[in-house]
Amino acid sequence: MLYLVDRLEAAINKGTAVPFSNKRMIDEDECLDIIDQLRIAVPEEIKQSRRVTQEKDRILAQAKEEADRIVQMARDEAAHQADLSEVVKTAQARSTAILTQAESDAKVTRGGADDYAQQVLTDLQQRLDELTARVATLQGTVHNGLKILNDKRATGGGAISSLPPLPPTGPVST
Numbered sequence: 001m002l003y004l005v006d007r008l009e010a011a012i013n014k015g016t017a018v019p020f021s022n023k024r025m026i027d028e029d030e031c032l033d034i035i036d037q038l039r040i041a042v043p044e045e046i047k048q049s050r051r052v053t054q055e056k057d058r059i060l061a062q063a064k065e066e067a068d069r070i071v072q073m074a075r076d077e078a079a080h081q082a083d084l085s086e087v088v089k090t091a092q093a094r095s096t097a098i099l100t101q102a103e104s105d106a107k108v109t110r111g112g113a114d115d116y117a118q119q120v121l122t123d124l125q126q127r128l129d130e131l132t133a134r135v136a137t138l139q140g141t142v143h144n145g146l147k148i149l150n151d152k153r154a155t156g157g158g159a160i161s162s163l164p165p166l167p168p169t170g171p172v173s174t
Contacts, residue, residue, distance in 0.1 A: 001041045004034055011031050014027075
């Protein structure tokens with residue numbers, strides 16, 4: 001299009017100047033031919049300009065859509081990460097609560113086991129004390145019986161004298 005404008009200008013400059021005026025005589029056919037070419041070229045240039053503008057608008061719209069999509073993805077990812085962070089915090093809190101409960105239960109269980117063991121050992125000690133007392137009583141009875149037998153032997157009492165002498169006895173230590 002600029003080429004045609006340059007040709008039109010050259011055709012005008014090539015024209016002959018009219019004396020005593022600022023007018024020129026130009027080749028009408030050449031100028032009309034250039035103007036016809038301009039009429040053909042201008043709509044084509046305008047069409048091409050419109051296509052370029054539409055393509056630019058389309059590219060800008062695509063870029064905006066892509067930018068919006070990327071921003072939305074970033075927001076979604078941030079929300080997802082926040083959710084994961086909340087899940088992790090919740091899981092950690094739950095884990096801490098479970099651990100605290102387990103430790104508490106373990107203390108209660110150990111306390112119960114200790115109480116049970118103490119009760120069993122106390123009962124066992126009482127039984128041993130009772131058995132020791134019985135054994136001591138039986139030892140005293142045996143000791144007295146042996147003493148009586150030894151005394152009867154020494155005094156010469158009947159059938160008992162045919163038995164061998166009994167060993168001396170003393171108190172039994174426990």
